[in-house]
Amino acid sequence: MVDVEIGRRRRKVAQTWNELTGPQLLQVCQVYGLAFDTPGPRYKALLRILFAVPNRVMNRINVVQFVDLKPLATFLLDPTKGRPLTDQLLPRLPTCSWAQLWAGVRSRTPHLYGPRDSFRNLTFAEFIFADTFFLRYLQTNEEAWLNKLVAVLYRPQREDYRPHAASYGGDRREDFNEHLLDARAGYMARVPHYVKLAVLLYYQGCRRELERRYQRVFEGDTNQKAALSGWEAVLHNLADGVHRVEATAGQSLHNVMREMQRVLENYDRAKAAHQAS
Known part of the structure; x- marks a missing residue:
């Protein structure tokens, strides 16, 4: 986990798959199913999940801040690299x-x-x-x-x-x-x-x-x-x-x-x- 401050919000942000929560894992998988014309919007969507903040907060991040924060979401782009997901984040299939x-x-x-x-x-x-x-x-x-x-x-x-x-x-x-x-x-x-x-x-x-x-x-x-x-x-x-x-x-x-x-x-x-x- 790393500490990140966004405006007045302080967050502990996951840096490995095992540090995600179950809802975050599901949200990441939803992003995987979306089509993006460029890598930028995908990174922003993943960062929003990691920071657990609404879109309006992410939209206030300027280009320089985005470039600085972008590496935090890199591990989510390729599950075959880095430490693998071995913790059971979905002990029960969600009921919908x-x-x-x-x-x-x-x-x-x-x-x-x-x-x-x-x-x-x-x-x-x-x-x-x-x-x-x-x-x-x-x-x-x-x-x-x-x-x-x-x-x-x-x-x-x-x-x-x-x-x-x-x-x-x-x-x-x-x-x-x-x-x-x-x-x-x-x-x-x-x-x-x-x-x-x-x-x-x-x-x-x-x-x-x-x-x-x-x-x-x-x-x-x-x-x-x-x-x-x-x-x-x-x-x-x-x-x-x-x-x-x-x-x-x-x-x-x-x-x-x-x-x-x-x-x-x-x-x-x-x-x-x-x-x-």
Whole structure:
């Protein structure tokens, strides 16, 4: 955060994605969907979001002030640079008038909750599906894949949710069930694109963090196999037998990645020692 003074207003301004608020993230994603003839108006729109001031205040900023303030919004122009978005700024999908468009639901639409910061409560099974849909969306830019990605991550609250109970497992969401994806993806088709774009930015950020933490997994044969056949092929190889597939899929994503990293690093050391002998 940096301190900025605009007229009589003093603000602490975010300088990383994780320092944004949920509403700010949604506003930034709305700006992404707008067409600008020149970069200046885009910067001004992003600065207004960061400063949390009305347009009339931004319009009073002169050219010199604008040039001085412009670098504050630079990190928002390219989410693939700088520190990634890994904090969960949208723990629950916002409910708007579009929520009532879900065909076939009861009179009250259930709230949908997302994963925690840095995929802390994501299972490997969720990641298998989510990453498949994520990569397909990047390849095709078809909204249907984005709908499925969000449908994997955001689910209704589990019936036995008691966060202070001794049995609480750390996930507010109901257990992942691939057979419910199509119905929930149909609902996501009615969610505004900018909301789904905010979820996509969060997913991209958390995936970048996975690549950093488990570098060997994402740069070796395992990553190649995942790119060609999906992470499901990696699951079957890792489980070492059909009877262990379901148990491995239900494990924490970070536990699975950590184990793969350990196995691959041990393999690299053994290979290096063999070549040196």
